Amino acid sequence: MSLEEFRAETRAWLEANCPKSMRSPIKSEADICWGGRNWEFKSEDQRLWLERMAEKGWTVPTWPKEYGGAGLSKEEAFVLKEEMRRINARSPLDSFGIWMLGPALLKFGTHEQKLEHLPPIARGEIRWCQGYSEPGAGSDLASLRTKGVLAGDHYVVNGQKVWTSYADKSDWIFALVRTEPEAPKHEGISFLLIDMDQPGVTTKPIKLISGKSPFCETFFDDARALVKNRLGKAGEGWTIAKYLLSHERASIVSEAGFGGLNPVTAAQTAGEVDEKGRIADPILRGKVAELTIDGLAFEATMRRVKEEADHGEGVGARASALKYLGTEINKRRHELNMSALGSDGLLWEGDREEDGEVARNWLRARANSIEGGTSEIQLNIVAKRVLELPGG
Amino acid sequence: MSLEEFRAETRAWLEANCPKSMRSPIKSEADICWGGRNWEFKSEDQRLWLERMAEKGWTVPTWPKEYGGAGLSKEEAFVLKEEMRRINARSPLDSFGIWMLGPALLKFGTHEQKLEHLPPIARGEIRWCQGYSEPGAGSDLASLRTKGVLAGDHYVVNGQKVWTSYADKSDWIFALVRTEPEAPKHEGISFLLIDMDQPGVTTKPIKLISGKSPFCETFFDDARALVKNRLGKAGEGWTIAKYLLSHERASIVSEAGFGGLNPVTAAQTAGEVDEKGRIADPILRGKVAELTIDGLAFEATMRRVKEEADHGEGVGARASALKYLGTEINKRRHELNMSALGSDGLLWEGDREEDGEVARNWLRARANSIEGGTSEIQLNIVAKRVLELPGG
């Protein structure tokens, strides 16, 4: 089937099968469909849309058919994406299983593991979370201490993970666990898939400076993980984790630019503009102008690097520069939003649902340069791997 | 004699002895009296003034009388300084001998060495220069390679020094020389006093990006230095050098703030102001405002730290923060001068003597954060010695 035929068929199918209410942009977190054992659909349309897409294998279109995908080529998947975007179709299913565990399973898993775990991800039946960071192991992830002791057909896992997004709502966790205590730091870690529906696994939400958060602490207290649910060999966990981390960084490049409030709109909202509509404070205006330039530059750079990647130049460690730039510029944007809004920006609680949103977003943005590798780590990577500076 | 009596006597003596033409602020480099074997006085008044002051011991007022000073107390010396300032009396003699070698000789020299070398410094008969840095040894001064081999009553010195100010006009050089090649890096260095009037010592001026400079390279080619002209023990040179470096940093605090052109004046000179006299470019104006604030803050901080030092709180490693701040702010000032002047600032050569001065000063200021310990070294010192951060 040619791409054009594929496009025509896809368009027709979507037209026939995408419910009307699923044809509008996601308005808030609440509109996302995450799936999982305890998932409650927000609407009948949401359930229907997931069911239909999962049946086509289009929740994970490039995965092989036997694992719940549609076996589409990269080009076909792109056409599907374009056609969905054309009618504003929502993503039928979002999950860390699709974004992270799936690629790792496809690359490192056995046929049996793939058969067992991938289809439930594709159908939204099992919701996964990621267990990497620990209280003592942040930037230095390989120093983690959660340990797994082999006991017959399973590991007994003890320890604590932090920053596990939505752990309190997830069914399974993929976690880095130190199983070979004698081995060098990077070689003693295994990648274990652990069912959270057992007494040895408990979670506790983390409250952030910006308010509520999806993040949790996750505790393992003699939790069990079957050996057959170890991805890769014993001690190979670090290799898999590194693969996933660079996969994550590269995916940054495909993200869009800055949505949401900007300081110009903020100043207008607050009425802090002069008769010509210019930001009234000339010094603030200058800072905003520099932000505008960097914002334009960053968004265009994302497009440039993506284009270069498509032309086979790869992204590689340059993704670290982008991560650094994007998060630092975004923090500046939020700081200037706050300045432009003056005291209005300080509001934390009020009668309206959106009261406090600006301040919460401003605070939330500060985590951008910490999560997914701190700015300092990104600068190290650029220094070592792009500039090839010595030492360290 | 009470301080008040001393003040009265001093005032009277200065009134009687300071030539009229020596009672006006120094206008340029050319008005400074450096002394030395080949010194040519710029005027009869300049010669007379040096002679009279040297006879009183007031070129180096706190040095002991037997070494050419006047043996004044700190308080008396301060009174002398005040009284000289009152009538705008010029310094009768400036020299690295007074600022640097003198204090080191007084602290580390034998009586014989003091007798031999201090009086000619006090009378302006011998002009000294400093031989520390080498092409391979900048921030890491202790890695220097100029070597001295003992041969009876003298060392045979071979190697090269850089950044020796006025080496081409000096008579003697005090230099760090590696005399104990087997010793650890910091313990193999001696502090040698070397007569430059010998075939084994040659100098070559260094041209800077800002144009002409007082700096030279100095080459030692089987030069001789008598053992009796070694200050301190063999291998003790690093201790003496460290003493002098911290002496130099502390003296930064007593320096005045920023003289010379500032961006506001620059913008006015260039006509780049609006009808209200404000800098016309609002974004440039904002940057200048931030500079003004930092400039006010820095000058006041110098006064604060000096006052605190007078109250016995000491300056210590905080001097490094001041050096860092002062040089970085000064570089910013020159950058904004250039921006405020636009193309006028770019002029390099022209018919008028002052043509190019702004650009030369801008470029010269870049060395501020390199010479006397780079900004990076100052930040290291603050981190280690003020904040007591670990490692390194």
Added chain:
Amino acid sequence: MSFILNEEEQMLRDSAKAFLAQSAPVSALRKLRDESDPVGFSKQLWASMAEMGWTGILVEEDHGGVDMGYAAAGLLLQEMGRTLTASPFLATSVLAASALKLAGTDAQKAAWLPKIAAGETVIAFAVDERARHNPDHVETRATKDGNGFRLNGKKRFVSCGMGADAVIVAARTEDDRINLFLVDTGAKGVERTPRRTVDSHVPADFAFDDVKLDGDALLAGAEDSETAYRHVLDAGRACLAAESLGVAEEAFDRTIDYIKEREQFGQPIGSFQGLQHRAAHLYSEMELARTLVLKALRVLDETPSQAPLWCAAAKAKATAVSRLAGSEGIQMYGGVGMTDEYDIGLYYKRAQAAGEFLGDDSWAAGQVAKLAGY
């Protein structure tokens, strides 16, 4: 003008440090927040401050105060910045007391200053009507009405407004000049709405709807009321800058302690030169802020004619430095810096809020340029 604290000032600072550690540590702010305290500060703490003599720090001894001047007031606020202490000190003991001293008649001073000194009243000071600080933008009107006035207008984000018994309001009279009026918050036509802010304070929005004021509501003791009004704001800026400095200092100290302990890659993260240079830079910037804050406070006490420039410079620098100390603090703490469990985020929030009040760094830099004549 001396940059050295005199003995009395040193003693004041030391006792403030000890008192606040005991009576108003960061946990006290958390408690006010978590219990959604309706006024955002503790009246019991306010009473204790009165016992210590703080409430009357600017009040003449005749009126029951200790009259130690702005440098002393700033020192107290600097310490309160370190402990994130919420109190009406700035609003009442600095702004309202300064307004009464500068613009009040003898009768008004005698009526109100003793109450302030005794901690018997909380008075707020209402200036801004828009989101960003602008002392010229006053549209609130006080029109003549018999012997008194009718007050109409709105004021926003008035510090400690929910707990205030009275509020001093900047309003334009018929000659278009700005005058100050002391208004009972319980008077008919006064409406206030709490605004819970990011720093867990509770300023109030005020609406004045045809509020009837007696003639002596007008602070009528100043020759030029606008000059007095602007001087009050200058004093507020310098004192607020002192608080911001305290916020910065404590955030910085805690961060340095943390990076000495926290290990990654087998060593304390404070041993990495990348962080060391940034910490040393921040230390250096704080040195500048320290100087400007003390300078501005001393100028208020000794050469008040120079206050506009130095208070604006201090406000600009302290705002920028405290925000930098907060953001660097969170970054260096890393993930835990983002959690509510750790205090560093509270410092960052207060730095932001204190920075906005009475003019942020951009606004204050603009003032400096204007006052420096360019």
Added chain:
Amino acid sequence: MSFILNEEEQMLRDSAKAFLAQSAPVSALRKLRDESDPVGFSKQLWASMAEMGWTGILVEEDHGGVDMGYAAAGLLLQEMGRTLTASPFLATSVLAASALKLAGTDAQKAAWLPKIAAGETVIAFAVDERARHNPDHVETRATKDGNGFRLNGKKRFVSCGMGADAVIVAARTEDDRINLFLVDTGAKGVERTPRRTVDSHVPADFAFDDVKLDGDALLAGAEDSETAYRHVLDAGRACLAAESLGVAEEAFDRTIDYIKEREQFGQPIGSFQGLQHRAAHLYSEMELARTLVLKALRVLDETPSQAPLWCAAAKAKATAVSRLAGSEGIQMYGGVGMTDEYDIGLYYKRAQAAGEFLGDDSWAAGQVAKLAGY
């Protein structure tokens, strides 16, 4: 709009790199400087550029050019930035050629463009009359005089002005609109003074004292001459930004090489995290500048209506980044970076000069704000 260079552009860049390394390395600039060359560029090099087809890079094939567009012109300037090549390329092949293309009549194009393409003439472009760039500030006047005009006024720091055979002058006509006039530099009443600048270029100050111009001195082909004038300036900004980017890139590459080699405390200074983070930051900033420069050039070729915004953004960013690359370069080289013997200082000087020409980062950021509507 593609961010990928097409094959033709890649070939052009590669051949430019090879040619400039051979014919116009940094030592060529030093030679011009040390010999106090009266015009500040080599006429022989200009002839070679013509042979390579560069001089006519924007000239249509009908008029003997290769018509490759602004992206190609920018690529050449980026490479010239890397070698600090002094030439009339920007003045003549970009600014003058653009002006003739946009504002010239067919006859004017036919008369001048072939000469430009053939490298047979050097034409300067004169816009500024004050120290800082300001395209609105044009007081030079061209008043009607029979069929021709009388030109009066002054222009400052005209790039390559000393070596120019003619100069295109922005002047106001009686309707107060800005028009462009092509003036023979040998005409009576034209006076020029060399201004040797910090980057070893030799721009000229021009004085026009009642210069008599023929009617066809006015570039009369454009419907709206001011629009054409502003578009020429946009093109100049993008191309100059490309040169600044090249300056930054080469300064950066050399600095990275240097800190890999230079040892202090027993290790290469490039192994210290303090420098590594700054180098990585600078690299990241250069990525932004690279994007904006290419974007602005492509916009000129493909969607010229968007040029004002993107050219200003590119100019602002490239100016800031090239100055940062120069100053960081000198700092990282340390003492030797201050010596004339090393080239890094020459890069810093050119970054400054190129930055000022046609608007520095502050000015250009102001334009961006204006064009973005705030």
